[in-house]
Amino acid sequence: MALSYTVESPSPGFNFENSTRNVVFEALLNEGKSKAPSPLKTGTTIAGVVCKDGVVLGADTRATSSEVVADKMCAKIHHIAPNIYCCGAGTAADTKQMTDLLASNLSIFTMNSGRNPRVVMAMQILQDMLFRYRGQIGANLILGGVDCTGNHLYTVGPYGDMDKVQYLAMGSGDLAAMGILEDGFKPSMELESAKKLVRDAIHSGIMSDLGSGNNIDICVITRQGVDYIRPYEESAYKDK
Amino acid sequence: MAASVAVAGAQHLSSVSDLVPDWARQEVSTGTTIMAVEFDGGVVIGADSRTTTGAYIANRVTDKLTPIHDRIFCCRSGSAADTQAIADAVTYQLGFHSIELDEPPLVRTAANLFKEMCYRYREELMAGIIVAGWDKRRGGQVYTVPMGGMLVRQPVSVGGSGSSYVYGFVDSNYRSGMSKEECLRFVAEALTLAMERDGSSGGVARLAVITEEGLERRVILGNELPKSTI
Numbered sequence: 001m002a003l004s005y006t007v008e009s010p011s012p013g014f015n016f017e018n019s020t021r022n023v024v025f026e027a028l029l030n031e032g033k034s035k036a037p038s039p040l041k042t043g044t045t046i047a048g049v050v051c052k053d054g055v056v057l058g059a060d061t062r063a064t065s066s067e068v069v070a071d072k073m074c075a076k077i078h079h080i081a082p083n084i085y086c087c088g089a090g091t092a093a094d095t096k097q098m099t100d101l102l103a104s105n106l107s108i109f110t111m112n113s114g115r116n117p118r119v120v121m122a123m124q125i126l127q128d129m130l131f132r133y134r135g136q137i138g139a140n141l142i143l144g145g146v147d148c149t150g151n152h153l154y155t156v157g158p159y160g161d162m163d164k165v166q167y168l169a170m171g172s173g174d175l176a177a178m179g180i181l182e183d184g185f186k187p188s189m190e191l192e193s194a195k196k197l198v199r200d201a202i203h204s205g206i207m208s209d210l211g212s213g214n215n216i217d218i219c220v221i222t223r224q225g226v227d228y229i230r231p232y233e234e235s236a237y238k239d240k
Numbered sequence: 241m242a243a244s245v246a247v248a249g250a251q252h253l254s255s256v257s258d259l260v261p262d263w264a265r266q267e268v269s270t271g272t273t274i275m276a277v278e279f280d281g282g283v284v285i286g287a288d289s290r291t292t293t294g295a296y297i298a299n300r301v302t303d304k305l306t307p308i309h310d311r312i313f314c315c316r317s318g319s320a321a322d323t324q325a326i327a328d329a330v331t332y333q334l335g336f337h338s339i340e341l342d343e344p345p346l347v348r349t350a351a352n353l354f355k356e357m358c359y360r361y362r363e364e365l366m367a368g369i370i371v372a373g374w375d376k377r378r379g380g381q382v383y384t385v386p387m388g389g390m391l392v393r394q395p396v397s398v399g400g401s402g403s404s405y406v407y408g409f410v411d412s413n414y415r416s417g418m419s420k421e422e423c424l425r426f427v428a429e430a431l432t433l434a435m436e437r438d439g440s441s442g443g444v445a446r447l448a449v450i451t452e453e454g455l456e457r458r459v460i461l462g463n464e465l466p467k468s469t470i
Contacts, residue, residue, distance in 0.1 A: 127324070127325075130321075131321055131325045134364075157293075157298075157320075157321065159319070159320075159321035159322075160321040160324070160325060161291075161319075161320035161321035161324055162324060163291070163298070163299045163302065165299065165301075175296070
């Protein structure tokens with residue numbers, strides 16, 4: 001390629017050039033009987049509950065790369081806006097990128113309009129972006145927050161489908177966590193009971209799922225503010 | 241509208257030892273039963289409430305009856321993401337059209353908008369939609385837009401995976417000229433039968449009645465569904 005004196009700025013958005021390379025790579029490696037390194041996935045348990053005074057989000061803190069724990073203190077509850085937080089399960093890079101993009105978009109909106117962002121706006125932006133990429137972005141997100149219209153909890157899947165719910169669990173440990181939530185959830189719970197319920201749900205995910213583990217993070221969002229407790233509970237098997 | 245970044249074969253980068261089970265990687269579908277019936281003065285629409293990701297029920301209280309305009313609803317079946325996106329797009333287009341006309345839109349217009357999108361992108365989309373509502377020109381109408389993008393008006397229409405089990409019931413029990421209450425009972429019974437037999441349908445039965453006066457929504461919980469003799 002000819003030398004050029006102008007700076008070539010990278011095209012915006014996601015770049016899927018590596019996808020073709022990876023497919024070829026995997027084919028070559030399999031003939032040599034070795035495995036391609038897999039992307040860092042947060043095999044995860046995340047959960048959220050809407051309670052009387054706000055929204056409680058919880059997550060474990062283990063990030064895995066196949067069988068190895070790559071990060072023991074991974075932060076899966078991402079800040080979107082002062083009143084909106086998002087838990088992410090799926091491919092770690094994808095969830096981080098999506099939540100960062102969303103946070104930037106919403107802060108620009110706030111500065112432009114002078115209004116606080118609403119949870120439904122965050123959900124629309126995520127849904128729109130994920131639908132456009134047709135499932136290529138492996139992000140399973142639980143979006144929770146408190147705004148002028150109330151306390152809200154949404155889930156957005158990698159294909160761009162969304163659900164508005166009162167309680168929810170996602171990730172590889174979601175079956176275990178969902179069992180606890182289905183049993184213990186009541187509408188308009190007190191904050192302390194909601195925190196305990198989310199903690200129990202994440203704990204059961206950690207116990208029953210290999211991809212989840214280490215500590216439990218809790219994020220409590222109310223009209224008064226946010227209490228991001230990291231860690232809420234440390235693992236019993238921590239190094240001394 | 242459809243993104244063109246998809247690279248064939250790149251969708252499953254790490255296929256072998258994943259800690260995410262198979263069903264969590266499948267697309268979320270509203271494997272469903274949806275139904276709509278016309279009566280003199282309006283329509284009755286109904287749907288089950290189950291959304292599945294493979295064998296896991298992702299949401300057991302889904303609302304598949306989506307408002308498109310004040311007196312026009314759509315019942316969604318197929319891929320949850322695709323139908324939500326289509327419904328959002330049509331809601332915008334119809335709202336814009338209605339403001340331009342300064343009149344409530346026709347149900348046929350809404351149905352045509354759905355058909356345009358479903359037919360144009362038929363290869364990329366998986367969506368079976370029933371559009372139903374009331375307008376001043378033709379009263380209560382039901383239009384069905386199945387996968388592939390056909391558009392046809394029918395007095396009664398069923399859709400979704402559970403519909404296969406109730407074609408016989410619907411064909412033999414439908415009579416023209418039913419009242420609103422009879423239609424409600426008819427839809428509730430058909431949904432119950434479908435939910436009993438179809439694994440991808442279940443939960444609660446959501447019903448709605450759309451007339452000139454307005455909208456009336458009902459929910460029939462699982463234990464309140466009409467009992468069958470078996």
